[in-house]
Amino acid sequence: MENKEKLLAGFRDHMGRHGHPPASVPALCETLGVAERDFYLEFGSLEALESSFWEDLVAKTVTAVEEGPEWQGFGARQRLLAFLFAFLEKSLDVRTVLLFRFRSVSPLCNPEWLRGMERRFKEWASDLVAHASATGEIADRGRLSGLYPAAFYLHLRAVIDFNVKDTSMRYERSDAFVEKSTHLAFDLLRTQAIDSAFDLLRFFAPWGHRAG
Amino acid sequence: MAAQSTIRSSRLGRMAAFAGTGARVGINYLKHYGQRSIGSGVDENDLHERNAEAVYKTFSELKGGPLKLAQMLSIDHNLLPAAYAGQFAKAQYSAPPLSYPLVARTFRREMGRGPLEVFETFCESAAHGASIGQVHKATRDGRDFAVKVQYPGVAESLRSDLRIVKPIALQVIGLRERDVENYFREVETRLLEETDYTLELERSMELSRASSHLEGVSFPRYFPEYSCRRILTMEWIDGLTLDRFAKGPADQAERDRVGQALWDFYEFQIHTLQLFHADPHPGNFLVSPPGLTVLDFGCTKKIETLFYRRHFRFLDERLLGDRDALEEALVDLGILLPGDADASRARIRDLCAASIAILARPFRDGFFDFSDPSFMRSIYDLGEQNRRDDSLRGLRGQRGSPDSIYVNRAYFGLYSLLSAIGARVKTRLPAWLAT
Structure with missing residues (x-):
């Protein structure tokens, strides 16, 4: 096994066993029998390692869904649904770590160790938005459209948040949450609701008066 | 693909929906008595008609428990006026479809394989809905199948739905809770049974075997190998x-x-x-x-x-x-x-x-x-x-x-x-x- 995989697996095991990240790079390296030097060749720090761990989860999910036989025929809405369901499925492999890490983190705050996941997901979401604009599933709103990937990322975090608190059998309620919230998101993006909301905001904003 | 977006997810959402109906029923009563006091001559049937519509609308938005309860009540002529019965009877045909990714997800969750790994073809859109699930057409080895897939979390939300629907149903119908408690328990038991497709498979096979000698009645073949808790596969019948x-x-x-x-x-x-x-x-x-x-x-x-x-x-x-x-x-x-x-x-x-x-x-x-x-x-x-x-x-x-x-x-x-x-x-x- 390559050092990178070994370190990532070692991180997961440590989190599972102790419920917190390793105290230091030497502590992790010692248990794994990896030279410290080799650690730093792969990752700049422990945070960078964890960031890579979560990024990996998103990357694996993307690969899994895009290989599916139905993928090419899917519209953007179905692609997002497929991604989120596959993410929940994949996350079962690292559920213990997921519980330790996400139970105490609000979907709104963005710690260092989640940067990789955020970046990788937003990349994927940008492609999704492009696909959605092409199919006409969401309206192009000029500069505002640049915010869509961020909105979808927030949605992903909300799904994780729901999932770590879910106590239903086989997390069926998480599935229902994904289905319902995705439909709501796309229904909002397709209609004029968002434009109207921004219009109203603009009306109340202080600079609105100057225009009139 | 305007699937599912109106179904309430949380308990609070459901409460809100029911409160909405209460208000609508109330407003209909007000309208009714208002019209009556100015002597426009609407009869009571008219009122039932409008209330039935309001109640029905809520029930169909909620799916699952309340919908089954509505169907159950609709058929008991002693419990509901004729107008309610008409509205509720429509229930079975109005369920919005589940998205295909969720259907695929249910397959993976319950059987460990996607629909296209189990069947050769699998129609992405549902052939028709059922109150707690929907039916897809699939094929394999030259045979057509009807595959019933259950909405996720129905069994979970059923109990709380019933607890919420009970007082409202009682009020709408005008019955006392204490007097019909054992009826509600019976209904709850049957409803929970309906969410277990494994049990349904057993019963279907048992009843169709026992009744196979009857003239002019036939039953689809069932396929336990493609069925589980949330998925039930039978022969497709035109x-x-x-x-x-x-x-x-x-x-x-x-x-x-x-x-x-x-x-x-x-x-x-x-x-x-x-x-x-x-x-x-x-x-x-x-x-x-x-x-x-x-x-x-x-x-x-x-x-x-x-x-x-x-x-x-x-x-x-x-x-x-x-x-x-x-x-x-x-x-x-x-x-x-x-x-x-x-x-x-x-x-x-x-x-x-x-x-x-x-x-x-x-x-x-x-x-x-x-x-x-x-x-x-x-x-x-x-x-x-x-x-x-x-x-x-x-x-x-x-x-x-x-x-x-x-x-x-x-x-x-x-x-x-x-x-x-x-x-x-x-x-x-x-x-x-x-x-």
């Missing part, structure tokens, strides 16, 4: 649902034949097996060239022989003429309670005698013409009359057996279906009563 058959151009002979098959199927189940298909909804039957096909054994009911004998004793004509024997039979069934005053005792007895006289009519002459609309009309009138009867409303205590809900539901459903078809059928009393 045909018309019973309501479409009824509205279609079929001639009298064909209507009689389908009606007879339906009658024989229920007679055999209730009087011989004492285990029966308790969901006589038109969507659960298909008419195809070989005859009648029975689908969906999600809701089945088993009755004990003691209850069975007590319940069907009322088919005995002699009993209706004998006051004391009739009262005794009503006490046995728990409809009359020991503490009842003489006046209400006589009142209930006479009402029951009137109901029984109508409901047992098809059994009287060995032949019955369901195409005569006056029969169903008289059943509805009876229900309406009982509902308006203030002396009945004032009665306290739990009455009757909860087992009777599904027996009544089966017979009321059977009568409605036969009337819709306009069938003339040969009937007979069960052997133990015929002598």
Whole structure:
């Protein structure tokens, strides 16, 4: 096994066993029998390692869904649904770590160790938005459209948040949450609701008066 | 793909939906009384019509538990005015579809394989909906399958749904909670059973095997290897649902034949097996060239022989003429309670005698013409009359057996279906009563 995989697996095991990240790079390296030097060749720090761990989860999910036989025929809405369901499925492999890490983190705050996941997901979401604009599933709103990937990322975090608190059998309620919230998101993006909301905001904003 | 977005996810959301209905029903009442006070002459039926629509709208938005409850109530003529029944009966056909990724997800979660790993082709959009699931068409090895997939989390939210719907349903119908508690428990038990497709598979196979000798009735083949807790696979059958058959151009002979098959199927189940298909909804039957096909054994009911004998004793004509024997039979069934005053005792007895006289009519002459609309009309009138009867409303205590809900539901459903078809059928009393 390559050092990178070994370190990532070692991180997961440590989190599972102790419920917190390793105290230091030497502590992790010692248990794994990896030279410290080799650690730093792969990752700049422990945070960078964890960031890579979560990024990996998103990357694996993307690969899994895009290989599916139905993928090419899917519209953007179905692609997002497929991604989120596959993410929940994949996350079962690292559920213990997921519980330790996400139970105490609000979907709104963005710690260092989640940067990789955020970046990788937003990349994927940008492609999704492009696909959605092409199919006409969401309206192009000029500069505002640049915010869509961020909105979808927030949605992903909300799904994780729901999932770590879910106590239903086989997390069926998480599935229902994904289905319902995705439909709501796309229904909002397709209609004029968002434009109207921004219009109203603009009306109340202080600079609105100057225009009139 | 406007699937599912209106279904409430949280308990709070559901509460909000119900509160909304309460308000709408209230507003309809206000409108009604407002109009009445200025003398525009709307009648009460109009009001029921509008309330039924409001209540129905909420029920259909919620899916799952309340929807099944609505269907259950819709079929009990004693509990609901005719207008509600009409609205609720639509319930089965209005469920919005699940997205295909969720269907695929359910396959992976429950079977560990995607739909296209289990079947060669799998239609992404549902062929039709069912109240707690939807049906997809699939193929494999040259065979067509109907694959029923359940909505996720239905079983989970059912209990809390029922807790929320109960007080509202009671208020809308005008009943006291204490008096109908055991009825609600019975309904809850049946509803929870319906979410277990493993149980449904067993029952379907058991009932179709036991009934396989019946003429003109057939059953789809079931496939345990492609079924589990949330997915049920059976053979795909082409045909018309019973309501479409009824509205279609079929001639009298064909209507009689389908009606007879339906009658024989229920007679055999209730009087011989004492285990029966308790969901006589038109969507659960298909008419195809070989005859009648029975689908969906999600809701089945088993009755004990003691209850069975007590319940069907009322088919005995002699009993209706004998006051004391009739009262005794009503006490046995728990409809009359020991503490009842003489006046209400006589009142209930006479009402029951009137109901029984109508409901047992098809059994009287060995032949019955369901195409005569006056029969169903008289059943509805009876229900309406009982509902308006203030002396009945004032009665306290739990009455009757909860087992009777599904027996009544089966017979009321059977009568409605036969009337819709306009069938003339040969009937007979069960052997133990015929002598």
